[in-house]
Amino acid sequence: MERHLDQELQELNKDILKMGTYAEEAIYKSIEALKTRDKELAKNIIDNDVNVDKLELEIDEKCIDLIARYQPMAKDLRFITTGMKLNAELERIVDIAVDISQRVLELVDKPVLKPLVDIPKLTAVAQNMVKMAVDSFIKGDIELAKKVILSDPEADRLRNLIQKELVEDCMMKDASTAPRAVQLLLITRFLERICDHTTNIAEDVIYMVQAEVVKHHPEKLK
């Protein structure tokens, strides 16, 4: 039986997808701005944050409205509460992309420290994790959600590699590189945080689909 609530949940699904697309784009563009030293692109991400904040509030309001009007239960309740959590996580991801863009603005007028090899790799991992996490929510796909969580160690590995390189090959060898290296270290840290947010999303999706809490219980993923 098609319920009116089903249509409203579809709308919520679309809004979350839109939020996910904003997040993916923001990550990609922030690193693209770093690679191409594009001040305008970095500023564009910072300026667009206000639209993302607006969408976040709209989604929150919609979720609260659905709870108040329908008093949803079981999977409807899990879907809406997970939607609210995803909304907050995705908005936070966009905020981090804004943080990255601000670091980019600090760097663009300074000489290039080193060719960017692993940061774009870490960016690709983060971007893919966001895409998979949002898709897992839209499709209710547990396997995809698990894949997100299992991708996190690769993000950690790349972060460690980049940190080691920046500290040992740049900062320790030539102290004058420190201001630029610190900015890149921060960007690396931000990218890794994005990956952590996607694992939160994936854990919430698993709860939404099978009503099992895997957060803080990694053994349940096996």
Add this chain to the structure above:
Amino acid sequence: MSKIDIKDLNLFYGNFHALIDVNMSIKEKYITALIGSSGCGKSTLLRCINRMNDLIEDVKITGSCMVDSQNIYVEGLDLVKLRKKVGMVFQRPNPFPLSIYENIAFGPRIHHIAKGSELDSIVEESLKSVLLWGELKDRLHRNALDLSLEQKQRLCIARLIAVRSEILLMDEPCSALDPIATLKIEELMQKLKDDYTIIIVTHNMQQAARVSSETGFMLLGQLIEFGKTEQIFTAPKNERTEDYITGRYG
């Protein structure tokens, strides 16, 4: 600790199989809710617990219902004693057309629980238990039929308390009440749970979710799922429970 244990309970109204192999254990001093669509057997099951179905013609019951480890379906059981222990509150409150005082005193008097001034104390204590004493203490001799619906329902609960019932069966106790009166009865149930085992049949799923600790979902005479209320309403194990509580069925 379980107060009521129902085992392999089947009930037939003539040829109609109204309860099918019901098994459930109801914990002492818990509020247990029974939910399900109309005609699913939840009120029939409730009425099995104080043998109210015995009053219906052509009823056949098999299996057992243990109250405090005693099968209430054994031959020769004292039904008056049973119904004193297992009291019932109905959809529409049904006070006697007597004074407020006499409504409460009636039970203790016929059960020889108290007489004289002892009755006064029982009336006071019972009305205090349902939070009616403050409102009614100065008009105890007014006709109970003049009370509001919510007050009448509280009075009916007080009558059970007066005869020292241990189990309160509530069949849609709030369906005739407005939301504020409903809330007050629900608050009262939470208070009573410390001393009584309460089983409530309700069509209102939000009410079941709010007041009960355990919930059973019934469908076509079967107890489909029984578990902690929180689990039933957030993560039911059975698909038919899921469909019912999310409004996809029923």
